[in-house]
Amino acid sequence: MASACMQLCSCLLRLKTTRIVLQYTSRAQKCPVASSGVPVMSSILHSAHTSFLTRPSSRLRLRRSYSTTNAHTSLKKDIEALPELSAGEVVPYNNPLSQQLRDGMTSTEVQQISLDLDTAARLSPLDEISDQEALRLDVPSALPPASFSLRDYVDESETLSKLVQLGVKLWKLEQRPNVGSMLLKLDFHTDVAPRLVFLKEIGVEDSRLGHIVTHNPFILTESLENLRARVAYLRSKKFSSEGVASMVSRAPYLLNFSVQRLDNRLGFYQQQLGLSTQKTRELVGRLPRLLCGSLEPVKENLKVFQLELGFRENEIQHIVMTIPKVLTANKKKLTHIFDYVHNTMNVPQSLIVKFPQVMNSKYLRIQERHLFLQYLRKAQYDPALPNYISLDRLVSLPDQDFCTELASATLEDFELFLKTL
Amino acid sequence: MSTQSIRVFRKLEGLFSVYKPKGVHWKLVRDTVETNILKGINAAPPSAPRLRVKFLLGPGGSKSSSDLTLSAASLPALSDHPLVSGPEFQQVRVGVGHRLDAFSSGVLVLGVGHGNKALKDLYGSCVTRDYILEGEFGMATNNFTHTGTVIEKTTYDHITRDKLEKVLAMMQGVNQKALLVYSNVDMSSQEAYELAVKGALRPDGKTPPIMLGLRCLHFQPPHFTLEVQCINETQRYLCKVLHEVGLELRSSAFCKGVRRTRDGPFILRDTLTRHHWAAPDVMQAIQHYRSLTKAPKHTRMDTNSTITGTQEDNHTDNQWQEKGGKEAIAPLN
Numbered sequence: 001m002a003s004a005c006m007q008l009c010s011c012l013l014r015l016k017t018t019r020i021v022l023q024y025t026s027r028a029q030k031c032p033v034a035s036s037g038v039p040v041m042s043s044i045l046h047s048a049h050t051s052f053l054t055r056p057s058s059r060l061r062l063r064r065s066y067s068t069t070n071a072h073t074s075l076k077k078d079i080e081a082l083p084e085l086s087a088g089e090v091v092p093y094n095n096p097l098s099q100q101l102r103d104g105m106t107s108t109e110v111q112q113i114s115l116d117l118d119t120a121a122r123l124s125p126l127d128e129i130s131d132q133e134a135l136r137l138d139v140p141s142a143l144p145p146a147s148f149s150l151r152d153y154v155d156e157s158e159t160l161s162k163l164v165q166l167g168v169k170l171w172k173l174e175q176r177p178n179v180g181s182m183l184l185k186l187d188f189h190t191d192v193a194p195r196l197v198f199l200k201e202i203g204v205e206d207s208r209l210g211h212i213v214t215h216n217p218f219i220l221t222e223s224l225e226n227l228r229a230r231v232a233y234l235r236s237k238k239f240s241s242e243g244v245a246s247m248v249s250r251a252p253y254l255l256n257f258s259v260q261r262l263d264n265r266l267g268f269y270q271q272q273l274g275l276s277t278q279k280t281r282e283l284v285g286r287l288p289r290l291l292c293g294s295l296e297p298v299k300e301n302l303k304v305f306q307l308e309l310g311f312r313e314n315e316i317q318h319i320v321m322t323i324p325k326v327l328t329a330n331k332k333k334l335t336h337i338f339d340y341v342h343n344t345m346n347v348p349q350s351l352i353v354k355f356p357q358v359m360n361s362k363y364l365r366i367q368e369r370h371l372f373l374q375y376l377r378k379a380q381y382d383p384a385l386p387n388y389i390s391l392d393r394l395v396s397l398p399d400q401d402f403c404t405e406l407a408s409a410t411l412e413d414f415e416l417f418l419k420t421l
Numbered sequence: 422m423s424t425q426s427i428r429v430f431r432k433l434e435g436l437f438s439v440y441k442p443k444g445v446h447w448k449l450v451r452d453t454v455e456t457n458i459l460k461g462i463n464a465a466p467p468s469a470p471r472l473r474v475k476f477l478l479g480p481g482g483s484k485s486s487s488d489l490t491l492s493a494a495s496l497p498a499l500s501d502h503p504l505v506s507g508p509e510f511q512q513v514r515v516g517v518g519h520r521l522d523a524f525s526s527g528v529l530v531l532g533v534g535h536g537n538k539a540l541k542d543l544y545g546s547c548v549t550r551d552y553i554l555e556g557e558f559g560m561a562t563n564n565f566t567h568t569g570t571v572i573e574k575t576t577y578d579h580i581t582r583d584k585l586e587k588v589l590a591m592m593q594g595v596n597q598k599a600l601l602v603y604s605n606v607d608m609s610s611q612e613a614y615e616l617a618v619k620g621a622l623r624p625d626g627k628t629p630p631i632m633l634g635l636r637c638l639h640f641q642p643p644h645f646t647l648e649v650q651c652i653n654e655t656q657r658y659l660c661k662v663l664h665e666v667g668l669e670l671r672s673s674a675f676c677k678g679v680r681r682t683r684d685g686p687f688i689l690r691d692t693l694t695r696h697h698w699a700a701p702d703v704m705q706a707i708q709h710y711r712s713l714t715k716a717p718k719h720t721r722m723d724t725n726s727t728i729t730g731t732q733e734d735n736h737t738d739n740q741w742q743e744k745g746g747k748e749a750i751a752p753l754n
C-alpha cells in the first residue's frame with residue numbers, strides 16, 4: 001500500500017526536471033486510489049524504486065522510469081514558471097496533506113534531502129498562506145498508478161488525446177495485452193507525429209489514419225528507416241503510389257513486415273498461380289492482406305481447388321483473379337458450396353468457373369433460393385435452354401429483386417416458403 | 422441515468438421466436454441474434470459527455486513570467502468520448518429455450534434480458550411442442566436419418582395408408598397410457614375422473630418423451646409425413662419413432678426432416694426468418710407476444726389430448742395457462 005502511494009506521486013506526465021522541489025519531508029499523502037489516509041513514513045523515500053505491489057498482470061503499469069522520458073505536457077509551463085530551487089533544498093511546506101512530490105528524483109537526490117519532521121509538525125492546514133506560496137503549491141492529478149483502462153489517463157495524456165482526435169478506438173486497443181502501456185509510453189511529438197506525417201507523405205488519407213492505428217498500433221513503434229525501405233521496395237516492384245497508399249490503408253500491418261518477407265510472398269503468388277507480374281500486382285493490390293497473413297492456408301486452399309474440386313490451372317487463375325478472397329476462404333465452406341452447386345443443382349464445372357461469385361456467397365442463401373426456384377419449377381441453370389437463370393444473379397441480387405425478377409413472386413411468399421424448409 | 426441505448430434495450434427485453442434453418446447449430450443462431458441486437462442498441466446516440474472544470478494557466482496581467490493566473494474552464498471530459506469508453510452495451514443475455522439439433526429446423530424460442538426469467542419458467546413447465554416429421558420407407562440407418570450409414574434395405578410395397586394409421590393409433594394408445602401413469606394421480610379416485618373429464622390430466626416434471634398426438638398428414642410410398650404433439654422429447658427420439666413405425670409395418674423407415682412448428686404458445690406464423698434477425702424486427706415480435714399475453718383468454722376445455730382438429734392456438738393457450746404460464750409471463754407486462 002505504501003509503495004503504491006509512492007508510485008502514485010510519480011506522475012507519468014510530469015516533466016523531467018532536475019529542479020527538485022521537495023516541498024515537504026514527511027510523506028503524509030492522501031492516496032486517492034488507496035484512500036487510506038495513513039501518513040506515509042519517510043522510509044518510503046528510500047524505497048523509491050521498489051516495484052509496484054503485484055497486481056493482476058493485465059493492468060497498465062506506470063513505472064517511475066517513465067518520468068525520465070521526455071514527456072511534455074501542458075503542465076510544463078507550470079513547472080518552469082515556478083522559482084528555481086536547487087537539488088536538496090527543503091522548502092518548508094504548510095499543508096501536510098497535499099501531495100507535492102515531483103518526479104525526476106533519483107535515489108541519490110533522495111538521500112540529500114534532509115527530513116525535517118519537526119517543521120512538518122509545526123505547520124497546520126488551517127494557517128493562512130500568501131498567494132505566492134499558494135501558486136507554488138502544486139496539486140498533482142489523481143492518476144491511478146495502474147489501471148485496466150486508458151480512460152483514467154486520456155484527459156492528462158497529450159498522446160492519447162491526440163489519438164482520440166485522430167479517431168483511434170482506444171477502447172479496442174486497451175483490450176489487447178500491453179498495447180495500452182505502450183501507447184502511454186509514446187511521446188506524441190517525437191514518436192507518433194513523424195510516423196503520421198510519413199503515412200500522409202505516401203498518400204494515405206487523413207480519415208484512414210485512425211483506422212490504421214486502431215488495427216496496427218505497432219506502426220507507431222516501427223523505425224522510420226524500415227518503413228521507408230519497405231515503401232521503396234514496393235515502389236521498386238512497380239506499384240503506383242496510390243496503389244501503395246491504398247494497400248497500406250486496407251492492410252494496416254503491411255509495413256510491419258520485412259522486405260524479405262514481402263518479397264517472399266510476392267514470389268509465392270507469382271509462382272504458385274503462374275501469373276504475370278502485372279496480374280500479381282493487380283491481385284495483391286486488390287487484396288493486400290494476402291501479403292500479411294500466413295501462406296499455409298493459401299497453399300491448402302490451392303490444393304483443395306486442384307485435387308478436391310478438380311479445377312485446372314487456368315480455371316484456378318481465373319477464379320482467383322475474379323475473387324481473390326477464395327484464397328483465404330474456409331475450406332469446408334468451399335467444398336460444401338461446390339458440392340451443393342455441382343451435385344444437387346447439377347451445374348457443370350465450366351459454368352461455376354464462369355461465375356466464381358458463387359464460391360464466395362453464403363451456403364444458406366444459395367440453398368434457400370435454389371429450393372424456392374425448384375418449388376416454382378424455375379430452377380434452370382443451362383444457358384442453352386430458355387428461362388435461364390445465371391448463377392451470379394442468383395447469388396448477388398438482394399432479396400426483393402430476386403423475388404420479383406427471377407422468381408416472379410412476392411417477398412412474403414418467399415418468407416412463407418422459408419418457414420417450410 | 423437512462424440513456425438512449427438503455428431505453429432501446431428495455432424495449433428489447435422479452436421472449437420471441439426465430440425460425441432456425443436446417444444444418445445450423447442453435448448456438449450460431451443465438452450468437453447471430455445477440456450480435457444483431459447489440460448493433461441495434463449501440464446505434465443509439467450516446468449521452469452528452471460530462472464536463473470537467475479545468476484550471477488553465479495563462480499569462481498574468483503584469484507580463485512577468487513568474488506571475489500566472491488560473492482561469493477556470495468547463496470542458497467535456499475525454500474519458501466519456503465514445504472512442505475511449507467504447508459502446509455502452511458489450512454483451513446482452515440471450516437465452517435459448519428448448520434447443521433444436523443441427524439436423525432439425527423450426528421454431529426456436531429466445532429470451533433477452535429479463536425475458537430469460539419467463540423463458541426459464543416456460544422451459545420448466547410442461548408445454549407441448551408440435552413437429553412435422555418427413556420420412557421415407559425402404560431403408561434403415563444407424564442414426565435414423567438420411568445422413569447415417571445404411572444398415573438394411575427392405576421393400577415397402579405392402580404398406581397401405583390404413584395399415585400406417587393402425588400403427589399410429591396403436592402407438593398413440595401406448596402413449597396415452599403413459600400419460601395417465603405419469604400424471605401422478607391415483608386412477609381409481611374421483612379426482613382422477615374429474616380431471617380426465619376436463620381433459621386436464623397432464624404429467625408434471627420429469628417424464629420420458631410422451632406423444633400426446635400422432636397423425637399422418639401425407640402418404641405417398643415411399644414418402645410419408647407425420648404430425649406429432651409431444652412433451653419432453655428430443656429430435657433424435659422422434660427420428661427413432663419413425664424408425665419404429667417402419668419396424669411395426671414389417672419394413673424400415675428413416676427420417677428426412679424434422680421441423681418444429683410450435684413450441685408452447687409460439688407458433689410458426691410469428692417466427693422471424695433469417696433476414697429479420699435484427700433489432701427492429703425483434704422489438705416488434707416481443708411487442709406482439711406481450712400483447713398476446715395481455716389479452717384475456719378463456720380456458721377452452723380440451724376433451725382429450727388427441728389432435729381432434731381443434732385450433733392449435735387455443736390448444737396451446739390452454740396448455741400454457743394450465744401450467745401456470747400466465748404467472749411466468751406476468752413480469753413482462
